[in-house]
Amino acid sequence: MSSEDYVRRTAVTRLDIPESESSLLRETMQEWQNACQIAAERAWGSTTDATSVQSMAYDAVRDETDLKSQHSILATHRVADTLRSITEKNDRGWDAPKPQFTSPTVAYDQRSMSFFDDGTVSLATVETRVRATLRLPDNEDGYQQQFFENESWEVTQSTLHERDEAFFLHIGFKKTAESDRQQEYGTVLGVDLGIDNIAVTSTAQFFSGDELKHHRQELRRKRRRLKQTGTRSALRTLIHIENKERRIARDTLHRVANGVVAEAKRYCCDIIAFEALDDIRGRLPDGDMFHSWAFGRLIEYITYKARGQGIGITHVSPEYTSQRCAECGHVAEANRSSREQFLCQSCGASANADYNAAKNIGERAVRRVQQPTRRMSVSRYALKSGTVTPDEGFTPQDGRVRG
Structure with missing residues (x-):
């Protein structure tokens, strides 16, 4: 095996x-x-x-x-x-x-x-x-x-x-692992990864990255002072600080991973979808080596936790997910009016930029996984108030949410 x-x-x-x-x-x-x-x-x-x-x-x-x-x-x-x-x-x-x-x-x-x-x-x-x-x-x-x-x-x-x-x-x-079940009408949970919000789902669940960012900034200041000191004692303290930083990051990422999987279960989702991480450092504002590591580790945690619940994982192309309007499909760089806000220049739809991206990721995953060669057939992606089937539109929540 x-x-x-x-x-x-x-x-x-x-x-x-x-x-x-x-x-x-x-x-x-x-x-x-x-x-x-x-x-x-x-x-x-x-x-x-x-x-x-x-x-x-x-x-x-x-x-x-x-x-x-x-x-x-x-x-x-x-x-x-x-x-x-x-x-x-x-x-x-x-x-x-x-x-x-x-x-x-x-x-x-x-x-x-x-x-x-x-x-x-x-x-x-x-x-x-x-x-x-x-x-x-x-x-x-x-x-x-x-x-x-x-x-x-x-x-x-x-x-x-x-x-x-x-x-x-x-x-x-x-x-x-149990073999994947064929899902005729499966549901996708789209997840966008970012800096301010480390993860946002297509069901409007936001996982803040503030705590992780705060700890990292504090430890970065301490690290800078210790490197300037340069003594053997400072080096030992530096190693201790770096180990502490990794533990804090891992604990935070585990909590976020548990939350994402719980959201997928709550909305009866069969697949969790992410953007592919290729060139994530170049695509993300303020992205750096740490965030590349954090996103990769977060997806790793979500993957093994999700598989234990019978939920699959897929990755989609990141192209234009931050610039495309999830409501009308219009793509324009100007749609992303700020890091936090999305405002469509065509239909006027306004939303949190990360939430808009999560919906785009969910839709792209549905279109990708619907291919006949895939083992899992899905037809819709989850929102907080219902589901969206591409080319057919929105369906209100049908009671599948588990409180």
């Missing part, structure tokens, strides 16, 4: 670990960082293939660190994934530098990690295994329980993190 044949989820669980054994995990994390750096030094500029990186770096990792065999292999594979991501970014003009592995993490798989019925997990270290208790919610409806109690979910590669002297296991799960 390919990766697309699976639905994947991550369940984050705090671990209760005896203090006497915490030092073993910290030592393993440090050796993991060392191993990843060794592998990156050897493979940088040469290959991004996991087997090749393992072949180039495995012996050095075993000789120069205290990691056991399986963790050594996992480290080389993690480096391959990182180098592949950097290569893809550089192909898009990012000029990303060689990676530095400084985060207190370490990967685990089925060979280096075992779960037990008493709610504990055994984790391999540089010495003996340690046994930790999963701090699962007392409530049986806690979201982690659905993965442990449903046999269709299989544990996959996971990652141990340390934050504020506490350990958290990000447990990976996967299950076979």
